[in-house]
Amino acid sequence: QESYQFAVVPKAMNNPFFDLARDGCMARAAELGNVECIYIGPVEHEAATQAQIIEDLITQGVDGLAISVSDTAAATTVINRAVEAGIAVITFDSDAADSQRTAYVGTNNKEFGTALGELLLQVKPEGGTYGMISGGAAAPNLAERVDGVREALAGSEWTEVPGSPTFSNDDSALGLQQMGDLKTANPEIGAIVPVGGWPMFAPDGWRNFVDGFKADVDSKALALVVADTLPVQLELLKEGYAHGLVGQRPYEMGVVVMDTLLAIKNGETVEEIIYTGLDRVTAENVDEFLN
Amino acid sequence: MSLLELHGVSKEFGAIRALHDVSFSVRPGEIVGLMGDNGAGKSTLVKIVSGIYPPSAGHLSFEGSDAHIASPAEARRLGIETVYQDLALADNLTAAANIFLGRELKYNVGPFRFLRHNAMNARAAELFAELKSETRSDDLVKQMSGGQRQAVAIARTRLADAKLILMDEPTAAISVRQVAEVLSLIHRLKEAGIAVILISHRMPDVFAVCERIIVMRRGNKVADKPIGETSPEEVTALITGAKEAA
Amino acid sequence: MSLLELHGVSKEFGAIRALHDVSFSVRPGEIVGLMGDNGAGKSTLVKIVSGIYPPSAGHLSFEGSDAHIASPAEARRLGIETVYQDLALADNLTAAANIFLGRELKYNVGPFRFLRHNAMNARAAELFAELKSETRSDDLVKQMSGGQRQAVAIARTRLADAKLILMDEPTAAISVRQVAEVLSLIHRLKEAGIAVILISHRMPDVFAVCERIIVMRRGNKVADKPIGETSPEEVTALITGAKEAA
Amino acid sequence: MADTVQGFSNVRRTRFWQKGFLASQSAYVLAALIVIIAIMALLSPNFLTPGNIANITRNFSFIAIATLGITLVIITGGIDLSVGSTMALSATVTSLVLSGLAGAAIALFPGGALILAVLAGLATAAAIGFANGFAVAKLKLSPFVTTLGTLSIVRGLTYVATYGRGAFPTGPDKDLFIAVTAGRLFDLIPISFIYLLILAIAMYLALHHTAWGRYVFAIGGNESAGRLTGVPVDRVKIQVYMLCSLAAGFNGIIISGWLGSAPANLATAYELTIIAAAVIGGANLAGGVGGAAGAIIGCVLIEVIRNGLVLARVDPYWQQTLVGCIIVAAVLVDRLRSLRNG
Amino acid sequence: MADTVQGFSNVRRTRFWQKGFLASQSAYVLAALIVIIAIMALLSPNFLTPGNIANITRNFSFIAIATLGITLVIITGGIDLSVGSTMALSATVTSLVLSGLAGAAIALFPGGALILAVLAGLATAAAIGFANGFAVAKLKLSPFVTTLGTLSIVRGLTYVATYGRGAFPTGPDKDLFIAVTAGRLFDLIPISFIYLLILAIAMYLALHHTAWGRYVFAIGGNESAGRLTGVPVDRVKIQVYMLCSLAAGFNGIIISGWLGSAPANLATAYELTIIAAAVIGGANLAGGVGGAAGAIIGCVLIEVIRNGLVLARVDPYWQQTLVGCIIVAAVLVDRLRSLRNG
Numbered sequence A: 001q002e003s004y005q006f007a008v009v010p011k012a013m014n015n016p017f018f019d020l021a022r023d024g025c026m027a028r029a030a031e032l033g034n035v036e037c038i039y040i041g042p043v044e045h046e047a048a049t050q051a052q053i054i055e056d057l058i059t060q061g062v063d064g065l066a067i068s069v070s071d072t073a074a075a076t077t078v079i080n081r082a083v084e085a086g087i088a089v090i091t092f093d094s095d096a097a098d099s100q101r102t103a104y105v106g107t108n109n110k111e112f113g114t115a116l117g118e119l120l121l122q123v124k125p126e127g128g129t130y131g132m133i134s135g136g137a138a139a140p141n142l143a144e145r146v147d148g149v150r151e152a153l154a155g156s157e158w159t160e161v162p163g164s165p166t167f168s169n170d171d172s173a174l175g176l177q178q179m180g181d182l183k184t185a186n187p188e189i190g191a192i193v194p195v196g197g198w199p200m201f202a203p204d205g206w207r208n209f210v211d212g213f214k215a216d217v218d219s220k221a222l223a224l225v226v227a228d229t230l231p232v233q234l235e236l237l238k239e240g241y242a243h244g245l246v247g248q249r250p251y252e253m254g255v256v257v258m259d260t261l262l263a264i265k266n267g268e269t270v271e272e273i274i275y276t277g278l279d280r281v282t283a284e285n286v287d288e289f290l291n
Numbered sequence B, C: 001m002s003l004l005e006l007h008g009v010s011k012e013f014g015a016i017r018a019l020h021d022v023s024f025s026v027r028p029g030e031i032v033g034l035m036g037d038n039g040a041g042k043s044t045l046v047k048i049v050s051g052i053y054p055p056s057a058g059h060l061s062f063e064g065s066d067a068h069i070a071s072p073a074e075a076r077r078l079g080i081e082t083v084y085q086d087l088a089l090a091d092n093l094t095a096a097a098n099i100f101l102g103r104e105l106k107y108n109v110g111p112f113r114f115l116r117h118n119a120m121n122a123r124a125a126e127l128f129a130e131l132k133s134e135t136r137s138d139d140l141v142k143q144m145s146g147g148q149r150q151a152v153a154i155a156r157t158r159l160a161d162a163k164l165i166l167m168d169e170p171t172a173a174i175s176v177r178q179v180a181e182v183l184s185l186i187h188r189l190k191e192a193g194i195a196v197i198l199i200s201h202r203m204p205d206v207f208a209v210c211e212r213i214i215v216m217r218r219g220n221k222v223a224d225k226p227i228g229e230t231s232p233e234e235v236t237a238l239i240t241g242a243k244e245a246a
Numbered sequence D, E: 001m002a003d004t005v006q007g008f009s010n011v012r013r014t015r016f017w018q019k020g021f022l023a024s025q026s027a028y029v030l031a032a033l034i035v036i037i038a039i040m041a042l043l044s045p046n047f048l049t050p051g052n053i054a055n056i057t058r059n060f061s062f063i064a065i066a067t068l069g070i071t072l073v074i075i076t077g078g079i080d081l082s083v084g085s086t087m088a089l090s091a092t093v094t095s096l097v098l099s100g101l102a103g104a105a106i107a108l109f110p111g112g113a114l115i116l117a118v119l120a121g122l123a124t125a126a127a128i129g130f131a132n133g134f135a136v137a138k139l140k141l142s143p144f145v146t147t148l149g150t151l152s153i154v155r156g157l158t159y160v161a162t163y164g165r166g167a168f169p170t171g172p173d174k175d176l177f178i179a180v181t182a183g184r185l186f187d188l189i190p191i192s193f194i195y196l197l198i199l200a201i202a203m204y205l206a207l208h209h210t211a212w213g214r215y216v217f218a219i220g221g222n223e224s225a226g227r228l229t230g231v232p233v234d235r236v237k238i239q240v241y242m243l244c245s246l247a248a249g250f251n252g253i254i255i256s257g258w259l260g261s262a263p264a265n266l267a268t269a270y271e272l273t274i275i276a277a278a279v280i281g282g283a284n285l286a287g288g289v290g291g292a293a294g295a296i297i298g299c300v301l302i303e304v305i306r307n308g309l310v311l312a313r314v315d316p317y318w319q320q321t322l323v324g325c326i327i328v329a330a331v332l333v334d335r336l337r338s339l340r341n342g
């Protein structure tokens, strides 16, 4: 049996989301036995550095690449180069559809946004004003989520406040400060929808923030619907510090990425778009996820 | 007609009145000595004439017409060269580079103008030889002894086509034999019709070359006399304040 | 017994031989004049004795025992104080702060030791008055005239309990009346048993206070004579190289 | 002669606005700050609400303690780019030790684990500071490159320590930890603000009323002069870098208490903000100038701008541009001062 | 006397290793670089393959042109933190104009749109540089704060320009654009490397063989002395900041050609790397020292470390730590030189 080296390239290594994907891929690689998972990417989210690392991996002669695309056009150029060099290439989490990559594994970000919007409508159908918090201003997948939220809420009673979304640069502390700022700037705000889990990655900061308006949150006067379903977030939801979470399955992405690359190497055909699905979590079903 | 005239010039730094209502004039080719205790305001006066500070009050005229000397570059354009007390050298350049700073010798290659390194080094070596100074033109100024640095600052004035040269303690750090050279240089300048204002604490030097002597005390001009009408003793008394004015 | 002895000290900076095989000794309470052309190596010698540069060759002894003066702090501990030619002042501090730098007056509050600002200012003002200098103790050194800065550097040595004071051109920038004060200060130091090495380009000053005179030329010691056995003319000839050695 | 000082007939009495705080850059930036606060209050009615003021107070104390530390380094003419990383590593170590002690189930007196954990975090910071100071003072390396190296090294170690996952404080002392970092005194004043005040006063006293402070300024003014006059330059420099790292580490621990988490990317790129705050507050990167009051004013200014623009509901894409403009404008007021001093 | 110079009996002939390049920091860092290359080659068999050498050559030319520019600024004693942002905005403007001209369907001669687009990008960079230079030279603002402000302003404008989406070069001239930025000469040498060489030689000549270069060094050595001796200090400073921004802008355009895209977060945080490269290569942040050769060596060193660690398959979490250690080690070799010069 031949052995392979597959490299998983995240957008940024300083993002806990990708740690889960890494764990999934490492675990799967260990199970498979003949596959090695190399996890490497830029420390911060920056397209040119990612492209350079991919070039380095091509030089190094890895057998397969799974890339969470930082910039679509930039990645397209290097992906095509990798494919020409005979490397199996797929994308995960964030896609470059026009490139020669064989498959995309991950979430449909538009759908992710829509799910967030729908969950907000489910939590609080009567509507009001809402604000969003995003990560980096340049991230295409986050922009899609923002669009998805807007699409889902179009025509409903919900209106977006000016100055939304704010950009937290994936920084938990800054995300939390922006939560506070949004609430102060718009005292009547009916919902805050972070399209990534950043502020909740700081559980006590989040509690602190919510405790300031605990009554409003309990009565859903301020609805909190947040992206991602990391364990800390589930805990917070269970404690009543949020109303709903929509999560991707990064661990599963890591697993599927390994399987897909191996399948390509074994000459099997794979589907071009592989959605790993979304988890919609509310107080009712949170225990299932906490197990 | 006088070359430079100061009319009621004052300069204040916050609470310090460095110059107070100072007026005098310098004729072309005249050598004027400027003396005074430390902190009397001599360097401040030089800096006003060479365009570093604007006066707080009063005005200057140069060659008969009102002069607003707003910058050192403008003073140079008027024909005023200065040897500053703090020497104003770029430590990271060689002696030759400092001497030619702002006046580099160049040759043309198409549209470009490149430096003539050798010509500048050779000319600088000549100037040092003329001053009998043990200064090497391609040494960095950073590595030079105090007197070598001063020689660089003095050599610099020799390149220009000046009408007035201000020398703020040019001989403070240089050795006996160059002092004589600097004094004879000042004599030669006079012969070429160039006026010199010489600031020095060395009484014998001032009396050796100057035609007129101005004494400052705590920002005020207390005396302005031809050299023949005064004596080292009187000047010392004026400087220390033992004598109020003359 | 001699206080300081130099045995065959040499110092090279790259290709420049600043000092070459220099030996001499200084007795306690002796005032030695060190003269020489610009770049002769006088300041380099001072810097070796005060611990700034290690010698390239040769060694020193102080008070009879071999001394490895590795840093200025160590020189101070041995009792060697220095007035540097470039004055070594912190421009952003006041005159008083500079004088007391490293020797601040303090009072205790529990375990903490706070500065006695007023006491230091008053003492500094006293020192300036003693030197007859127009220097204000709470002015920033940055704003001072050349001579005022020099007064600060000289005043600094008055605080220490030194055995040997090296003065590198202490009177270069200061005015006539303070020159006399500095010379009388040197006399008083001698009476207190403190040795002084005085570097100066002013022949009259050196002949006024020194007991012995050492002449340097291009890094070599060319003369070492009691003041009575030589004359300004001979020293000048030695400095310029007109006379080879004496 | 009534108008002269110490018998110098050419010196008049210094007017009150020509000396001390009123003549410093800090005073001018304070004036700019007040103007900006007034504008923000006009733009957003919520700006001056007690809740928002409490937010601002807490947010700026988060970087202000580190700014105090870096101001010391800047006064000596150095720079420390590793503060952001140090914040992260100290916070991580504190969290790990706190959780580790809980897990190890070692019986300690109440609060004992917390004290050990915080000490471990601060010891880490002190070690980083010592390394920086040693390289700069003894090996004479450029502070910029050295601390850029440490920035990278320390951030890397933070990732290595938790394999990128970050750490969470847990264990019996966790509530105490939250209370002493994110708590409020009398339910009103954030406790981090109290720490800041105490440290700022200590720094003021140390800088202006002890010999050590003199040395710090002397090193920044003319390091070689300091060395020649017997100032223990190397020792003071090492101390200054250690204090800077300690301040950053303490700041990091406080932030992690507030967050309830020490993510591995905590305080990424904060160094530039912190240095900007110090410089806006009057510290001069060429050395020799700076102070505690200015550092705090600089931090308040930066936080007020950030918070105010969000409250004024400025388009987020434009916010960054405006922040830059206001920073430049804030230092422009300092030109007024220089112009007036002619 | 055969052993003396110009009749100075106390001066011997300078040995070859005591002068010029061999006595400079650059030479010592070059030695360190060679050692590191040797180690990397041992650690990874792919390191010295032609493909990888081409990669390295291309990658370092990406930051090296900007490093040349910032070296000029550093020589004058200034700093420019806005280079990363300038790279992004220039690239964005170039892409937008290229696409816009294609969309507007204005008939131009072939390559005309490309020329216009690149000129627009460079004009943007020049404008940023002029703003920086004007603030520093004329308004006398601190370069650190000014350019930190511009960093923020320019990045903000980049986001505003494309609403955060970034821009893509499109249109008939796109292939030409890719060819002149990402192409290879004789299918071997990256064209960006050729640009770098030409610019480095031009910079060397300008610095060491023209009066302008003298002025740049004089300003860094003693700005006020320069002013007093008639050096047009303000003009030269503005020119230097403009050249720095132009170099950064040009560098940004080249990167966007290679990426085929100008993402809005292009070159985020590159300023620290670029400054580090310049300083490692011997530029002194205190001003007055630096050069083109050093800038390039510094960039090569940083890229070799980055690339080598990836190829050697070092655990990515440790890589950052190692990069930091090697940066510090590289400047440590400079101490050898100072020690030898006594």
Ligand SMILES: Nc1ncnc2c1ncn2[C@@H]1O[C@H](COP(=O)(O)OP(=O)(O)OP(=O)(O)O)[C@@H](O)[C@H]1O
Residues within 6 Å of the ligand: B013, B016, B017, B018, B036, B037, B038, B039, B040, B041, B042, B043, B044, B045, B085, C139, C142, C143, C144, C145, C146, C147, C148, C173, C175
């Ligand atoms: N930039 C400044 N700011 C404040 N005070 C200043 C400044 N420059 C000079 N002074 C003060 O003005 C006075 C005159 O100084 P100046 O340098 O003109 O004296 P000077 O006559 O040249 O003295 P010296 O003989 O020592 O060189 C001094 O009291 C000095 O402290």
Ligand SMILES: Nc1ncnc2c1ncn2[C@@H]1O[C@H](COP(=O)(O)OP(=O)(O)OP(=O)(O)O)[C@@H](O)[C@H]1O
Residues within 6 Å of the ligand: B139, B142, B143, B144, B145, B146, B147, B148, B173, B175, C013, C016, C017, C018, C036, C037, C038, C039, C040, C041, C042, C043, C044, C045, C085
């Ligand atoms: N750090 C250094 N690096 C290189 N050369 C130096 C250095 N310091 C001094 N020199 C050289 O050594 C020689 C002696 O210098 P030194 O300063 O000792 O002279 P000096 O006798 O004090 O002169 P002056 O009377 O002008 O002060 C000079 O030629 C000088 O250029």
Ligand SMILES: [Mg+2]
Residues within 6 Å of the ligand: B042, B043, B044, B085, B168, C145, C146, C147
């Ligand atoms: Mg003067």
Ligand SMILES: [Mg+2]
Residues within 6 Å of the ligand: B145, B146, B147, C042, C043, C044, C085, C168
């Ligand atoms: Mg000397």
